[in-house]
Amino acid sequence: MRIISVAGARPNFMKIAPLVAECSRVSGINHLLVHTGQHYDTQMSDVFFRDLSISSPDIDLGVGSASHAVQTARIMMEFEKVCTRELPDLVIVVGDVNSTMAATLVAAKLNIPVAHVEAGLRSFDRGMPEEINRIVTDQLADYLFTTSREADENLKREGVNPEKIHFVGNVMIDTLLKHRGKADGLNVASGLGIDGTDYALMTLHRPSNVDNPAVLQGILTAVQDISTSLPVIFPIHPRTSQRIREFDLDAMVHGSVRLTDPLGYLEFLNLMSGARLVLTDSGGLQEETTILGVPCLTIRQNTERPVTISEGTNELVGTDPVRIREAADRILAGNWKTPRVPEYWDGKAAERIVAILTANVSA
Ligand code: UD1
Numbered sequence: 001m002r003i004i005s006v007a008g009a010r011p012n013f014m015k016i017a018p019l020v021a022e023c024s025r026v027s028g029i030n031h032l033l034v035h036t037g038q039h040y041d042t043q044m045s046d047v048f049f050r051d052l053s054i055s056s057p058d059i060d061l062g063v064g065s066a067s068h069a070v071q072t073a074r075i076m077m078e079f080e081k082v083c084t085r086e087l088p089d090l091v092i093v094v095g096d097v098n099s100t101m102a103a104t105l106v107a108a109k110l111n112i113p114v115a116h117v118e119a120g121l122r123s124f125d126r127g128m129p130e131e132i133n134r135i136v137t138d139q140l141a142d143y144l145f146t147t148s149r150e151a152d153e154n155l156k157r158e159g160v161n162p163e164k165i166h167f168v169g170n171v172m173i174d175t176l177l178k179h180r181g182k183a184d185g186l187n188v189a190s191g192l193g194i195d196g197t198d199y200a201l202m203t204l205h206r207p208s209n210v211d212n213p214a215v216l217q218g219i220l221t222a223v224q225d226i227s228t229s230l231p232v233i234f235p236i237h238p239r240t241s242q243r244i245r246e247f248d249l250d251a252m253v254h255g256s257v258r259l260t261d262p263l264g265y266l267e268f269l270n271l272m273s274g275a276r277l278v279l280t281d282s283g284g285l286q287e288e289t290t291i292l293g294v295p296c297l298t299i300r301q302n303t304e305r306p307v308t309i310s311e312g313t314n315e316l317v318g319t320d321p322v323r324i325r326e327a328a329d330r331i332l333a334g335n336w337k338t339p340r341v342p343e344y345w346d347g348k349a350a351e352r353i354v355a356i357l358t359a360n361v362s363a
Helices: 010-025 042-051 068-086 099-109 129-138 149-157 172-186 213-226 239-244 263-276 286-294 321-332 349-360
Strands: 002-007 031-033 091-092 114-119 145-146 165-167 200-202 232-235 257-259 277-280 296-299 315-317
Touching: 002 010, 002 068, 002 099, 010 031, 010 042, 010 091, 010 172, 031 068, 042 257, 042 263, 068 099, 091 099, 099 114, 114 129, 114 149, 114 165, 114 172, 114 315, 129 296, 145 149, 145 349, 149 165, 165 349, 172 263, 172 286, 172 349, 213 232, 213 239, 263 286, 277 286, 277 321, 286 296, 286 315, 296 321
Parallel strands: 002 031, 002 091, 091 114, 114 145, 145 165, 200 232, 200 277, 232 257, 277 296, 296 315
Antiparallel strands: none
């Protein structure tokens, strides 16, 4: 069976890693990894291939950054050439970035079956570009691999044939469990001049949070305030550093806010495991903190990952500085929930996915 897997942006790499490993372990699979080039900086891309021991992509489409339409179109033009040349029996896409949707559109129009890993997540907020990518991808995919029972229900509600839906667990957690020991051996906080575990870790990059100066300023006010209680380590996404410069907010991220460049997978996992709390607008961090048992404040009004709230350590705090500070205070006072491991988040999701594919996809 000839499979092409597609990855393009940072959160894709930890999801594709266990699938690539499983495809090479199982006999009878001829696998090609395509990198779209949506993310291209060393710290946004190459470092994950190194940390997660993924071999270099077989094909790099090199599309780079652009508006949504231009980026999607470029990926489609280049990926169509790959599909018509390589004639795969199946295309695997992961997550919800532009690369996910673009590759799905191409494969579906060439009548190549598509497997979507992390299907069925819904924030019910079409203002998020990812929500559009999720809906389009799930309507076109033939194999929909989900991380939670809620995701199955979302898909059924949208009319997806239940036979296409497979609840398999979470490939991102496969990667976390595999690399946790290695990450524990590092001590990244002390390299940043911080002792022990008395720090908060923050990430922020959603357009709704960083592209509007008033919203960004409000969030940074909360962060400044929290940083009077404990240092805040802030590995900064390129989009966010551009906006902070553009809106002249540099002074707000000095002092107890320790800015770093984006970090590699192992360094970041080490920091996350040791943090008192995590502040984020990322999707993946909500899941990872649930497994690590670290309190997570999600700086958004909604989440496509409600299981991290019902079973995990996550709470939605929006963007109001008072609400963010109040939640951080509850954590610092030791008043937070104890998580349960969500069903099937056990390190075996990639194994389940590849078993289903080998049993069902015809070569
Ligand atoms: C993308 C995904 C988002 C994901 C995020 C993780 C979409 C619609 N968005 O958002 O779901 O959570 O990745 O990072 O697919 N840039 C660099 N170097 C890079 C990549 C980007 O400097 O390697 C800069 C560019 O100026 C670019 C900006 O960051 O314009 C934003 O990058 P882009 O890929 O458009 O979106 P993200 O915000 O990263």
